[in-house]
Amino acid sequence: MKIAIVKEQAAGERRVAGTPETVKKFIAxxxxxxxxxxxxxxxxxGDDAYAAAGAQVADRAAVVSGADIVLGVxxxxxxxxxxxxxxxxxxxSFNPFGERARVDGYAAAGLEALAxxxxxxxxxxxxxxxxxxxxxxxGYKAVLDAAAEYDRAFPMMMTAAGTVSAARVFVxxxxxxxxxxxxxxxxLGAQVSATDVRSATKEQIESLGAKAIFVENVKGIEGEGSGGYATEMSDEYKAAQAELVSAHIAKQDIVITTALIPGRPAPRLISDAQIASMKPGSVIVDLAVEAGGNVEGAVAGxxxxxxxxxxxxxxxxxxxxxADxxxxFSRNLYNFLSAFWDKEKNAPILDEEIGIAIRLTQGGKVVNERLLG
Structure with missing residues (x-):
């Protein structure tokens, strides 16, 4: 059983799908x-770290040649x-909805793509x-990126020259x-508030010491889709949320948006008018910018x-x-393959439920129901 870990080719991609730690575990x-x-x-x-862990380090052709499993980010x-x-x-990671041609290429090549x-x-x-x-x-890096662009301090500071107010952060x-x-x-010492369409998150927000900002008195709206993801909201809820958020966002120094709906464009959370209501020097970080963006006017990259x-x-x-x-990511891949590793066959035998969920192509065809519907 040969496992190949390939170098990433996508522009700006710095991650790698295997580390010396997981190399040792796969060899074991x-x-x-x-x-x-x-x-x-x-x-x-470095390459020497992989070699010390027991891996063969070579060019792309040699690494892929005869591979039973290929790992990538x-x-x-x-x-x-x-x-x-x-x-x-x-x-x-295949981005199956956004990169369907790549999935079709795997089917044509007779490879089994696992998203x-x-x-x-x-x-x-x-x-x-x-x-x-x-x-x-x-989420961690978004706050650091916001801090890098924000020209004030995050925590409240009491000095002989006066008090510096804590930054207001809205997630x-x-x-x-x-x-x-x-x-x-x-x-970092900020005064934090947060909101979500899923009512179940209110307790999580408060458990972290943040203030929960939620729409009240809109019945039947839970916002919980399958698998714990958010789902699309009603027009009534959207109108109520927009009013609540508009009043709150005008008082914030930093806003971080993270809302994504699998297989659909990111929902628009912040309008140009809401941006205009914020104080000069404020910062917004849009983590959904590559999926269309939560923020009007956000530009990817x-x-x-x-x-x-x-x-x-x-x-x-x-x-x-x-690095982290x-x-x-490498541990996720190892945990996945090792969980289904058959020692007698020296190969992974995928669990039916998980295999059906993540398998995109098999036997020269696209087989995932999410791509066939």
Missing amino acids: LGAQVAVEAGAGVAASI QAPAADTLAGAKPGALVAA MEFMPRITRAQSMDILSSQSNLS MGVGVAGLQAIATARR EVVEKHGVKIVGHRNVPSRVA TSAL
Whole structure:
């Protein structure tokens, strides 16, 4: 059983899908591991560290040749995996809705594409969930990015020259990224508030010491979709939320938006008029900018200024903390494959529920129901 860890080709991608730690663990399972030269350099892992862990370090062709399993962060194009065994498993992030042509390429190449972002949010798959592990550090980094653009201090400071007020931070969308953003902003001394369409998150917000900002008296709106994700809200709820948020956002120094709906454009949370109501020097960080953005006027890959407010739209935020996100992503992959490792066959035999959820292609066809509907 040969496992290939390839170097990322996407522009700006600094993560890697394997670390010396997971290489050692795969070898302990009985696998041979090959790592493409330079794969970990951007994540502060040199080729010598992989070699010391027992991996073969070579060029792309040699690494992929004869591979039974290929691991990546962003799935490579199928035509770059020539030489892998027929039906080889490729476990990575595929962005299946946005990159359908890439999925079709895997089907045509006879490869079995496993989209790790489709991992079901069930208890036994928590340690395999790349969305959670990467979002956690995205929420952390969003606060640091906001602090870098904000020209004032976060904590309240009492000095002989007078008192510096604490920054007011408002987090919109309280999933994994939002919760970590709340915790990080609190650690930096900010006065934090947060909101979400899912009523169940109110207790989580308050448990972190933040103020929960929620629409009241709109019946039947829970906002909880399948798998713990947010779902689309009614027009009544949207109108009530817009009114509440508009009044609150005008008083904030920093706003961090994190709202995503799988397979759909990111919901618009902040309008141009709401931006104009904020104080000059305020900062907004849009973590959903690559999915269309929560903030009107946000630009993917840029920091723009509107009405004196900076709008931060960094691409691929997990890659901005590459060493740690790589370690977590790699462990997700190891936890996934090792959980189904058959010692007699020296290969993973995927669980039916999880296999059906994440398998995109098999036998030369696209097989995932989410892409066939």
